[in-house]
Amino acid sequence: MGWEKQAALNEAVARDLNEDIEAAHEEAGHEGYVPMLCECGRADCEHVVPMTLEEYEGVREDPRRFALAPEHLVVEIERVVEDEGRFLVVEKRPGIPAAVAEEEDPRHTDD
Template identity: 30%
Template sequence: MAVENHNRSEGTRPSEVAHRQSYVRRVNEGAEALPQNCDADEVSILCECGRGECTSTLQLNGEVYRSVRRQATWFIVIDGHEVPEVGRVKQRRGTWTIVESTYSPNGTEVASDLVHEGP
C-alpha cells in the first residue's frame, strides 16, 4: 500500500495545521474518556496530523496511547503524515509516529529551546 504525500498543503498556514492538530487531539481524548474506552486494551483514534483532508484512523495499545498523552506537545500520526512545518518526529513506531509540535495550542510558534524533549 503506497503512503500518500501528506506534507502541508499549499496555502495552509502552519498555525491552521497546529490548530487542527489540537482539535483532533481533544476529540481523541474525549472518545478515549468514554466509559467503554477508558481502560481499553486497544483504542481507535483519528490521525492527529492536522491536515484538513485527513480522516485516517489507527489502532493503538491503550497503555501506549495514554503514555503518549502525558506529553502535552506530542501528537500521534500515521507514519508518513508528518508536517515538518509544525513539528518534528520524536519516535517512529512502525505504522504510526509521535511528533512533537513546535506550535502552541493557540497556533503560535514555540521557540525550539522551550519545547519539552521528553524521555
C-alpha cells in the first residue's frame, strides 16, 4: 500500500471517531467548542482541535474535506480551503487521496 493511501485511510479512521464524538455532544445539547480529533494522515496523531458542531458540520458537507491541526498539513495529498486559525479545512487532491476519502465516507455509501 502506498503512503498516500495509508495516510488517507488514517484520516478516514479519525473522521469515523469524530462522527461518534459529534453525535455524543449533539445528544448532550453541547454548545461552544467540542474537542474533535485532528483528521490528519499521521497514524499516531492524537492532536485535539477545538471546533463548534456547526463548524464540523460545515467540513463534513463535502466528503473530500477534513479538519486538521494547522501544523499537520500534508501538502502532497491536500490543499487548504479555509484557515480558521484554530484549525485548517483541507480538501483532498484528486486521485488516490480524494478517492479513498469518498469511499470511506460513512455518510456517502453507494451500496
